[in-house]
Amino acid sequence: MQTRWNTLTVALVADADIRDATHRQLLDAYSGPARHYHNLDHIQALLGTVEEYADLIQDREVVELAVWFHDAVYDYLSSENEARSAALARQFLAHSTLSAERQARVAYLIECTARHTAAHAPASDLDFFLDADLRVLGAEPEIYAEYARQIRQEYRLVPALLYRRGRRKVLEQLLAAPALYRTTDFQARFEAAARRNLRAELAEL
Numbered sequence: 001m002q003t004r005w006n007t008l009t010v011a012l013v014a015d016a017d018i019r020d021a022t023h024r025q026l027l028d029a030y031s032g033p034a035r036h037y038h039n040l041d042h043i044q045a046l047l048g049t050v051e052e053y054a055d056l057i058q059d060r061e062v063v064e065l066a067v068w069f070h071d072a073v074y075d076y077l078s079s080e081n082e083a084r085s086a087a088l089a090r091q092f093l094a095h096s097t098l099s100a101e102r103q104a105r106v107a108y109l110i111e112c113t114a115r116h117t118a119a120h121a122p123a124s125d126l127d128f129f130l131d132a133d134l135r136v137l138g139a140e141p142e143i144y145a146e147y148a149r150q151i152r153q154e155y156r157l158v159p160a161l162l163y164r165r166g167r168r169k170v171l172e173q174l175l176a177a178p179a180l181y182r183t184t185d186f187q188a189r190f191e192a193a194a195r196r197n198l199r200a201e202l203a204e205l
Helices: 002-009 016-030 040-052 060-069 081-093 100-112 126-133 141-154 160-176 184-204
Strands: none
Touching: 002 016, 002 060, 016 040, 016 081, 040 060, 040 126, 060 081, 060 100, 060 126, 081 100, 100 126, 141 160, 141 184, 160 184
């Protein structure tokens, strides 16, 4: 992860102390004891998806920066996680050579993960980024089941009855979307499997 971070940021931020401190801050955040799904494994999986689907990406630096920061703040009781994660990215990028417009795009990608299925204004690479973040929904059933178990662990302090009620609402909202994925590549590969997984979890609840 250190090598991947350095490859991305050395050319953007000249101050090595700022780069290293931010990297440690991100590692600490994603390694927290309450992180069961929104952790370093999730970041590595997204970076792997960036590699796999590089031909779908227009501005790879922007997308990779959004990957690193998008779940940096994660409190299951808060509705401000995405905004605070975007603010953390902006704080780091203020020291960078990235243009103001590209810095704003990093923050916008992060902020849009608050509502994956909402309509949005056209933005470079947003469709890919949102699809990549939801890729796990279309995984093999056993992988999806592990994802669902990890999400429950992150909400472990929520009583079972309340968790089931909230989780059902989330699943129903996803299933009600005309399409879970926005890019044709992800729709073709993951849409049907994702809907099967969501319906199976909903039935269990």
